Amino acid sequence: MPGRNAYSATNTTVAHDLVVAQKRKPTRNWEKSNPARRYLIPVEVRDEVAALAEALMENVDPLACVLFDYAETCHTRGTLKFKPRLNPKRRKHTLVWEEADTEPIQIQTRRHRSVKHTDTPFRSLKGQTAAYRLGADRHARLKAIADAYNLPLADVLSAFFRHSIQAFRDGKLKIRREPVVMQMQIQGWSE
Numbered sequence: 001m002p003g004r005n006a007y008s009a010t011n012t013t014v015a016h017d018l019v020v021a022q023k024r025k026p027t028r029n030w031e032k033s034n035p036a037r038r039y040l041i042p043v044e045v046r047d048e049v050a051a052l053a054e055a056l057m058e059n060v061d062p063l064a065c066v067l068f069d070y071a072e073t074c075h076t077r078g079t080l081k082f083k084p085r086l087n088p089k090r091r092k093h094t095l096v097w098e099e100a101d102t103e104p105i106q107i108q109t110r111r112h113r114s115v116k117h118t119d120t121p122f123r124s125l126k127g128q129t130a131a132y133r134l135g136a137d138r139h140a141r142l143k144a145i146a147d148a149y150n151l152p153l154a155d156v157l158s159a160f161f162r163h164s165i166q167a168f169r170d171g172k173l174k175i176r177r178e179p180v181v182m183q184m185q186i187q188g189w190s191e
Contacts, residue, residue, distance in 0.1 A: 021185035036061075036131035037139060040154040045161050046130040052165060056175060061133040063175070064161070068138055070173055071160035075145065080163050082156070084149045 053063045074080035134142070146156045167173040 018186050018189075021187050034133050034135055036133045038129045038131045039157050040129050040152075041158045041161070043128060045158045048165050049130075049161055052168065058177075064132040065134055065138065066175055067161050067164035068134060068142070068157070070167065071163045072138075072141060072145075074163060074167075075160075080159075082149050082151070082159065084151055 049064060049067065050060055053060045056063065071080060075082075142153055142156060142160075146153045149156070164173060168175065
């Protein structure tokens with residue numbers, strides 16, 4: 001079987017036989033299907049997760065998923081237990097009515113007073129929230145655990161992150177990279 005003649009002037013190169021990858025406009029479909037959800041977690045926990053991601057030279061979202069999965073496994077096994085208690089700062093009440101046969105009560109009318117912006121302390125949540133792409137399945141499991149204990153989502157997620165980070169520091173949790181096989185394509189060539 002004859003091969004290519006390296007000395008022929010009409011010979012085409014091997015590169016002409018290869019399929020060239022087409023340039024595509026990014027559609028951000030993955031980001032649309034995996035939205036980031038914001039959780040009001042303590043700043044210290046958010047910074048610890050970011051610092052660990054930086055130390056491992058990894059993105060925050062995959063690390064958050066690993067920390068969540070480890071803590072959820074510990075919670076399922078029973079090694080991570082929650083002890084919820086009432087928080088007096090989050091007291092809530094409801095108003096009810098009942099019929100009464102009492103004398104009428106005079107209610108004084110309030111005069112409108114001007115409100116200074118410095119009198120009302122406004123607490124900004126800027127910098128206190130963190131967005132993670134945990135995925136819909138993990139978010140649903142987090143919501144189920146939080147509902148079971150009647151706790152806010154952020155409290156459960158913070159406890160999960162704290163538990164996982166402490167396990168990593170204690171040497172109980174090892175985070176390693178696994179190679180992912182990707183297909184290579186030729187984007188272009190030069191002669």
